[in-house]
Amino acid sequence: MELPTYFDDFRIKTQPTERQRKVMSEEHIKLRELLAKAPELKDVLLGTFIQGSQRRATSLIGSAAHPCDVDVVAVTNLPRSRFTAAYAHKLFQPFLERHYSGRYKAQDRSWCITVDPEVTLDLVPTSEPDSPQVREAVRSMKALRDWSPTFQTLSEAVKAEARDTADWDRTEPLWIPDRTLQIWERTHPLYLIAWTAKKNQSCSGHFTHTVKAVKWWKREIQPNPKYPKGYPLEHLVGDTCPDAIKSVAEGLTRTLESIAANYRGHAARRETPFLQARGLMEPQNVMKRVEGSDFAAFHANVESAARLARRALDAQDIHESASSWRQLLGPEFPAPPSPGTGGYTPREKPTQLSEGRYA
Known part of the structure; x- marks a missing residue:
């Protein structure tokens, strides 16, 4: 059974809390204001914008x-022809030392700043954009610069994202420094934002919730092996979630089944599949950091999860269905109904369906 109200409750329990959203909003605004005022960056920084799972509405x-x-x-x-990736990465360290001393660390492509026990900021520098359109947009376009929607529902937010980012061309990626490889590497966060919003529309608003359900299952129920996780896992869901799904339950089940079926050969060979990065013309595998042995172990977990999800979806009894979904997704999924409750789990308070996003 699809149990939409049960999945609504599950979504609310597994999305960022109101306090976390408030911290994220305040801290990303503070960081961007500090960057804009930094004297050592005034001749270098064109502008800032938000990307990642928060922008794509796929965060937990x-x-x-x-x-x-x-x-x-x-x-x-900074032109890539004149400045190395390592230089661009280190350029922000004095700023970070002044404002976030003891709370930041270098990562391969970013600086991770701890602003709260439950919230971090990832500062991702880029080189000068190749496209004059992108350079101008960073300076002036509200869809990039501000991103402060006042929407009350996710569906309104993703429709606006699809509209505002519809014109970004595949040939206009950005370049970010890879500290480990000492190279500039292409990425296209603008395209990913638009792609996710459009995919969500084609899935009747259920795609981002399906992504979060898979990410939750991986993070909380089957954390080993560690990889794939994060965006590579989200990309995999994007490649396998069918369009026109009618519920999160259907999306979750069919996505797990597609991963199991499509990559059974890769798992048997202990081989990592090639998943082309979205928005890029040249080959780039988003799964390149995942070892073949890890993918095989992950696939084995998916096979088991797909069978359990199918059992939950096909069950004709609410108790059996809810019990199976709870076995798959953990105690955050509502418990099955108790005898004498008329087929519904008693709730301590009404479900709140509003899904605001931080500004």
């Missing part, structure tokens, strides 16, 4: 072990 509730993170992209005017 944060914890000390798994904090919420907001990606702040800092677009510079």
Whole structure:
């Protein structure tokens, strides 16, 4: 059974809390204001914008072990022909030392800033955009610069994202520094935002919730192997979730079944599949950091999860269905009904369906 009200309750329990959203909103605004005023960056920084799972509405509730993170992209005017990736990455360290001393650390493509036990910011520098259109947009376009929607529902937000980012062309990616490889690497966060919003529309608003359900299952129920996780896992869901799904339950079941069927050969060979990065013309595998042995172990977990999800979806009894979904997704999924409750689990308070997004 699809049990939509049960999945609504599950979604609310696993999305960022109101406090976490408030911290994310205040802290990303503070960081961007500090960057804009930094004297050592005034001749270098073109502008900033938000990307990542928060922007794509695919983030989960944060914890000390798994904090919420907001990606702040800092677009510079540094030409790749004159400045190395390592230089661009280190350029922001004096700023971070002054404002976030003891709370930041270098990552391969960003600086991670801890602003709360349950919230981090990822500062992602870029080189000068190749496209004059992108350079101008970073300076002036509200869809990039501000991103402060006042929507009360996710459906309104993703429709606006699809509209506002509809004109970004595949050939206009940004370049970010890879600290480990010491190279500039292409990425297209603008395209990912638009792609996700459009995919969500084609899935009747259920795609982002399906992504979050799969990510929750991976993070909380089957954390080993560690990879794939994060965006590579989200990308995999995007490649396998069918369009026109009618519920999160259907999307979750059919996505798990598609992953199991489509990559059974890769798992048997202990081989990582090639998943082309969205918005890029040249080959780039978003799964390149996932070892073949890890993918095989992950696939085995998916096979089992797909069977359990199918059993839950096909069950004709609410108790059997809810019990199976709870077995798949953990105690955050509502418990099955108790005898004498008329087929519904008693709730301590009404379900709140509003899904605001931080500004």
